[in-house]
Amino acid sequence: ETGVTQTPRHLVMGMTNKKSLKCEQHLGHNAMYWYKQSAKKPLELMFVYSLEERVENNSVPSRFSPECPNSSHLFLHLHTLQPEDSALYLCASSQDRGRDYYGYTFGSGTRLTVV
């Protein structure tokens, strides 16, 4: 375990379903991130939360909706997805800003398949 836990590990959903991905970190970090990892593409930054506020939204379609209720939890709510949204969704956390920034700790990811 890395200290960042993602659930579920695998998810298969239909295009009309609604599901949520969960990320939890026990590292005391104050920033959390969602990335999309598709085959043969760079990791795509989706959302950045710093001190529980969304500070970045990288032109992500509205069918992806993030939620950060506290500094330890991050959700990604999914609805009416498309097959091209099938990918590995990675959560990461960091202690943002200043001397305590050492880069990310990643979760193991959720492998999402949209059918």
Added chain:
Amino acid sequence: AQSVSQHNHHVILSEAASLELGCNYSYGGTVNLFWYVQYPGQHLQLLLKYFSGDPLVKGIKGFEAEFIKSKFSFNLRKPSVQWSDTAEYFCAVNARGSGNTGKLIFGQGTTLQVKP
């Protein structure tokens, strides 16, 4: 906008061969630089990082990287690879300075296959 470019998409080496993976970034300011590795079926984990000081940094498992500021490069090296180094390697950049979050911008990754 910041970007990271990894020149090699797929590298195949025999055991004991030397490795060098290229990474260039585009950002004119001060940066933190990282290499992450993803072994098959596992999560991304930190291999090494550069924040300041000696531009030659050493990481885990015998890897090292050299920051050449004039070339905007942070190439990863290992003198002698092992079969267990088979993995995907990602270079990443964090732009330092006011207003910047701790976000990382990643390259597209390099798949390393080491033949026994």
